[in-house]
Amino acid sequence: MKRTLVIGDIHGGLKGLIQLLELVKVSKTDKLIFLGDYVDGWSESAQVINFLIELSQKYSCVFIKGNHDVWCQDWLINQEINDIWFLHGGKSTIDSYQNVDLSTKEKHLDFFAKMKDYYVDENNNLFIHAGFSSMHGPEKEHYTTNYTWDRTLWEMALTMDKRIKKDSLSYPKRLLIYNEIYIGHTPTLNYNIEVPMQGCNVWNIDTGAGFYGKLSCLDIETKTFWQSDVVQSLYPKENGRNK
Template identity: 30%
Template sequence: MSRYVIGDIHGCAKALRSMIEELSPTQNDELIFLGDYIDRGPDSRDVVDQLIELQSKCQVVALRGNHEWMLQSVVARGLDDAMWLRSGGKATITSYGGSIQKIPGDHLEFFDALLPHHQTEREIFVHAMYNPTCEVHEQDDELTYWAHLPTQLPAPHCTGRRVFVGHTPQPSGEVLRHTHLVCMDTYCFGGGYLSAMDLEMETILQVDRHGHVRRVPVERVMMLLRGCASWFRKGEADG
């Protein structure tokens, strides 16, 4: 069984298709998506189609991002659509044929089934941010969906679990990786990459918005991990 965590897609359907082809998941494999499947990129509808199809091929854990939160609030709760449209919603509406009324029922069911967070014995997965002093299910929606990572990164989570987030774009195109925190949003729609991390081996697969694959060399992964361990030890000493 292989397990992967995958960052923000934002309508980059070609990137997602190439990534799924490269990963070639089987029924026992698990893919954990951190949210923001829609908006900004060119084909949100195709992204959701792929994710729905993927659920029949492997184990899919799909979190809700703030962009899905906005779409659901407009469609189901009557929220004014101005903020959503300014935040990339126009691209999503275009991909659905120009109207939210054209969103298929199975897509609405997919959005409704999205999770606010996911936990294992060793990991926490949440779209945006976390409160290091409380359980993730106790924190408010502002942290779960909206808050970006601050320059001074949050402390390790009180449970000792490693936290995986998206939402805060990394303009470098590199996964932000520390021993207690990993940010998987590598800015695919803005010229970076869609990134997947093997949760056991810590190897990284990246695909650009045109579907071109980039593999991070193992040597670079090991160098990054050594740097993260050094940073964490220094933080403990300073604390």
């Protein structure tokens, strides 16, 4: 049976990703949708990109771009270090590229360039790293940085008064555009939740793999989910994005 499988923020945790995909038992009929933030955190950011490039040659994959991917792409192009990025996982990414040759870096740049800002499937489900602010959807977004940075969509979905009906003029227009919306970017650990979270029709798949959480994958039809071990346990001598 064909599955659409959505995967949360990886943050350089290749061991967690490999473990997760083994649990999922990916088949040729599956579609894998990655929600971004492949880099910055654990020590294998460059190796994660290599792995994803190879994975896409075997399976149907969609790669959404996250804010950390934007930072990494800019560094690969300009070789200029963004101080904020450096403090939020960029150092580990730079270190992971120390022994990567120019040809491989060029392949990675091509991979970054082909990432999508967002993706809408045949069932009108939206997949985006962070969110959007336009009530007309991301294609009408005035500030494209919202694709990778917005948190208002998720915060609104979490705090919605469940007594407000969808046909009410008070119901948020952003939540009516799509059947379901899948995001990463904001770790569920912020709410003391270790598994994928739902707010209205928005699903958050970022379960904090870059910090002290697990990497998660969700089947969007059945809502079955799988998780790696706590990624920090797979890199016991590292801190990831933990301070």
